[in-house]
């Protein structure tokens with residue numbers, strides 16, 4: 161019998177696929193529970209649900225289901241360019257921002273070349289790098305966050321990409337404007353710096369830099385963003401990259417011609433104008449973050465301060481059994497042992513009542529495991 165695994169590219173043979181958060185229906189089937197009684201705080205989804213404005217835009221678009229989408233995403237790119245203060249030729253649309261991460265790896269990496277990223281960084285970076293048989297330089301984290309000077313020092317003449325997540329998932333850690341400025345100023349101009357800002361809508365305006373402020377000065381910078389988190393459209397798969405026109409041209413050459421579907425395009429356009437929804441999402445998130453921090457303090461647990469819509473809590477023991485115990489209470493969170501954090505659980509900020517239910521379930525589970 162032919163061994164088709166052995167025939168796959170070497171990087172792919174050794175690749176461990178991405179492990180998503182457990183779906184509600186799957187847990188309901190396994191435990192014979194009512195799906196409505198389960199809460200999922202495992203995939204950093206917006207607990208508000210999609211906004212009525214984006215739903216209305218999707219319904220209008222349903223009339224055109226037999227047509228191919230606009231392969232250039234003209235309307236969405238135009239809106240993004242205006243809002244992000246760039247030209248339209250600096251925008252690349254992606255099937256989620258994961259698509260952008262994959263495109264940049266395919267465009268700039270190859271066997272013999274390498275990418276630099278941090279320990280505990282977003283799991284898609286190692287996957288896209290390994291899938292093209294390139295090398296990964298994983299730099300030890302500093303208090304769970306990126307050690308930017310060490311990452312800089314790890315760059316060699318074979319490095320083509322550095323992935324930075326600000327804030328990072330699953331740690332929620334972040335770096336400030338000066339650290340980013342120092343990094344960009346010192347990176348060789350031949351290295352593409354991918355600044356993954358999947359959670360920036362929750363964090364900007366505080367002590368986090370806005371990646372867009374650096375685009376004009378750094379033609380090697382690619383900022384990636386998404387509609388999956390604060391905009392509440394994870395199911396539709398739409399994200400974008402902002403960069404110099406040349407990098408955008410390269411990415412657009414290799415993306416699938418219709419990588420963003422028409423429902424997603426219409427919904428994303430509507431979401432961009434729905435500033436009330438975004439504001440409510442932010443407010444709900446900061447209130448929920450405080451609620452969880454207070455609850456963790458009451459349980460005597462440590463957590464990693466986070467700028468995202470999630471928080472990593474140290475349960476002070478192997479988190480696996482705690483995760484399993486929470487599942488039996490109908491609460492899905494995310495174990496992060498695969499990220500080198502075996503004692504932590506990552507919890508997405510939910511609605512106030514979901515956060516309370518999680519904290520109560522955690523209290524009960526910790527008392528018995």
Ligand SMILES: *Cc1c(COP(=O)(O)O)cnc(C)c1O
Nearest residue numbers: 256257258282329358386388399
């Ligand atoms: C969720 C997330 C993404 C991308 O999600 P998409 O749904 O593909 O847009 C990218 N980076 C980080 C750090 C994330 O947490």
